[in-house]
Amino acid sequence: MRTDIFARLDREPEPPKIEIPRMSRHRIALFGGTLAFYLAIVVAVLVSSWLVALDWKVMLFRPYQQWPELHAFLDYYVVLGQRGPTAVMVACWLGWRSWRQHTLRPLLTLGTSLLLLNVTVGAVKLGLGRLGPHYATQIGSAEMFAGGDIFPSGHTANAVVTWGILAYLATTPRARRYLSALSATVSLGVGLTTVYIGTHWLSDVLLGWAAGLLIMLGLPWFEPVITRAEAWIFAVREQWRARRRPVVAAAARPQVLLPQPLGTRSDSGGGAGTAEAPSPSLGTAAHPVAGTRPRAHTVRSERTPVTPAGPRRPSHAERAPRTNTPARPM
Template identity: 60%
Template sequence: MAERPAPHRGRQPRMTRTRLWLFWSSLAVYAAIVAAVVTTSWLVHLDWQLMLFRPYKQWPEFHAFLDYFVVLGQRAPTAVAVLAWLGWRAWRQHTLRPLLVLGGSLLLLNVTVGAAKIGMGRLGPHYATEIGSNEMWAGGDIFPSGHTANAVVTWGVVAYLATTPRARRTASVACAMVALGVGSTTVYLGTHWLSDVLLGWVAGLLVLLALPWFEPGMAYAEAWLLDLRDRLRGRPTGDPSAPASLSPLATRVSIVSQRPTGPAAGTGNEPPREMARVSSGTGPPPRPDAWPHLGPHAARHERPPATPGGHRRPPQSDRPGGRTQARTGR
């Protein structure tokens, strides 16, 4: 049974000591921001100062541009754009890992951020009821900022899947700039508190840092999906007695009968070069009697000489002054 060719895989990130330290540090910052908002600390007062400052009225000339720029944090447009890029990479590299990483990260983001939004129920600046309050558990859904967290995760996956250190650094810087810009834009437009944006940045970072823990599960899902595809196509995958022509992703093999070389070459008894394509379910295998009219090859000692006898030039006695006359005149 032919083995499935190993898909191209870049260097997969591991849960190193540095990544673990960053994860637990980010989780501590996450808890600190939540505690600062729940206790109505200085962070809530800063939220109200920025909201009452109304940046969109202070600098109205940027409003039109930032209305379009903030789309880089919306889930549907960003997911479609990144899905197109990662889909092309998956096709080129013959692996489902880029698509599974994107899907798994978005699922993890929706579960964690969505649960936090519903659980804390904070109202946004436009729906605030009392100046100076934290507006918690009032039926809202803006804490943490989904725009900001989505910008971190969706564009951060591109950096996470980069195959070279230089590409990873470049993509990480670009992702950070987009995430910072999207979060700041929501504060400018007045759709989020500053603390919402801070928690959104940390929430997205936690999802990216936790992805290596889910790599084994995504590898198992990739193998399962490929086996399911092969079953739907009628290609057995786990049976070692299955013929190679039915094996998944079987590579085509060319069987070529070479012309004989050496003394037997040039006798005219060898058949023309035979080429038989053997692939999954296409073309019959080469038959042993493909050239029945030629018969068996003769042994070497039974073959006629390669050149006719008497090939040497006969003596020419009629040549004047020749070497033969000189011999006979002696």
């Protein structure tokens, strides 16, 4: 019996299908501009330009000491940019949508975006090897190729991608506008929070915003791969169901029970008892010889023990005369 909530969901109208974004000219122009901004920040940090000097000024200002009352709140707010908690929250919501709309595209889109994020941001982090503000060794230095992993900011890029995927998968223009504003606010706040607590340079945050935006703008190029992956998963599911159907049908088939020999019924002490009958064989009570009437046999345990006296074979005079009646079965 189904619960009321699932019965109510079945009566609700089916939500509109997700419109797949395409790489329009406007999106391509935004992608090219964001890519140019990304490369400009990398070059500015590599040559230790004015951007590196601004990083040091903000770091030496120590915002966490200027407004200490905000520190407790921002320690929790920055969790909105951590990959694990945010991915779980967004995956739960997209999993619900996938179940309601009978499609795997929301979950596959989230997985593709997170994979692109880990590959691109992780490769740049390890390749440039910049140290964070707390591990800086020389004032005014860019701290590049020193074994660090904070350039670009992973928290900022993850906030842009994880919360931006909700706007990317929105079904109506109004929902897309609201979710875009929400993702921009969250990612902006997460990036500035990392600068406030001193875990990232300002240039790390700028590059993190650009890295996340590049993934969101270039995601339509991976839509054919997502579509093929969804079709392949559904095909594998149908094959598994086809293999499982014969097994389920065989298990559900009713079994035909063969007739079993009935046990004998004997009365002992005013009560009725049923004894298990032996397997039927020729010459037994279950299969009597033709022309004879079967008789009831008592159970062996109910027979009165008799101790024989005298010789086992009776004398010739005591033998019963031979008749033409057939012998009774043993």
